[in-house]
Amino acid sequence: MSDSLVFMMGKFEAKFPTDRQYTKNHCWAIPSGNGYQFGFTAYAVRLLQDVYFLEWQVDEGATIAEGQEIGFIESSKAESELYPPIPGVLSRLNPELMNDPSRINVDMYGEGWLYEIEGSGEKLLDPEQYIEHLASVWEITQRTIKGQLNE
């Protein structure tokens, strides 16, 4: 793998390859066809830890909007609804993950990719911008981890 940037999550070094772009909801993106292939970043995977279950609520070919719920993930530590990083047409879901979502843990920047979306990459972040974004959301992330949002 090429060079990577590091963000310290407490004592954990989260690494982010510089050969790709990133999204605010903790996905990486590399160009593919008319759009991008996406997967979870080390930041997301560290929060999730072992992925147990992954489910999609949309099929390949569906048009997906910003903020639309497209799936659900459950891991040893967390669960989350999933939302697309960019709007567009969902062109491919990683078929390998359907049987074995733990590939996300094994090779998050490669074999463990999530899906491909045809759409505009104008909102994607450079690795440096993503690191800045992480620094700005780190406090709220920690409060989420501690379950102290008092909701």
Added chain:
Amino acid sequence: MPKRLTVVVSQGQSNNPAKRKLEEDIVAALLFEPGIEVTIVPHLYDLKNDGPGMLGLQAITTDFVVLSWLYERATRWTLDRNNIRGKAGTSLLVHESDEDEDDLLDEPEDSDKLRVLDSRPIPNRMIYCVDLRVSNKLEDYVDEVKRIHREISTQVVELGGLGGSPSPTPQQLARVAIPTNDTALKEGGELEKPIDIIEPLRIEEDAKRRWYPVIDYSRCTNCMECIDFCLFGVYGVDGVETILVEMPDNCRKGCPACSRVCPENAIIFPQHKTPTIAGSDEVAGGGLKIDLSQLFGKPKEDDKSIDTAVRERDEQLLLAGREAVGTNVGVPKRQADNDDREKDELDNLIDAVDELDI
């Protein structure tokens, strides 16, 4: 020689027989431990500041362990508001939580905020808090108390000996040299003294159920959002302008609104049903998984906890025969910058109406 350790058992509020039995079994099991003294008080949170319960606890000068039906933090800061302070001992008998999150959470970022506790001297003695809801096994508590007893006994004696146990008196030393042996078995095998004369110290108090906030000063930054938000005069400041719960019994039963607006989650309502409001330190409520949806792109709803707090406050205002205020009073500045859109016609119209002197 083991150091003296006081074990305080704070009773549950109800007469739940299972709870009472656990309390009494613990007392019975610890009563004969050398170096351990047992004190029983009614439910810690319900004790009045100047009642016999708190006065009894204030009189304890040694290291002590409190066993109560409260989260550790709730116990610690309830004691703190009654001027019962010490270094926080680490109990190993705790609610299950994700220990391995520690490497994520233990970051220096928090240290740039000054907490109220940072500017307070802490007496040189240990206070351990144990939640009686962690286990229903007697042995767990007895073993933990014994472990704590060993732990404090093996601690290096502090230079200056502030708050440490006093050295033995000449009389005590003499007794060690020439034991009187008055509890030893007589030749006939009978005990000279019946052992049931050892009694724990039971402090009675007519403790009615109370409801008030308890501030965790290791989190509080003295930002004053609670005093701005609460319209019932619960909060005040002390001589050095530090926030305090001045009129606890002005608090509206069941209302935890101020804890929701606290940006540091420093306000504990020990009796609230939501663990994080009741002082739990568990990760995501223990057992429950963390919901990362917000981080993974869930569209932002309005700040839910503030909305809830405003609604709860309005309910209490109405119950108290006052008028609801909605978001007009004391809503944290965090929200103020949400509203910087340009004024539209309606806003201008309202401004014009406001300017009319009617």
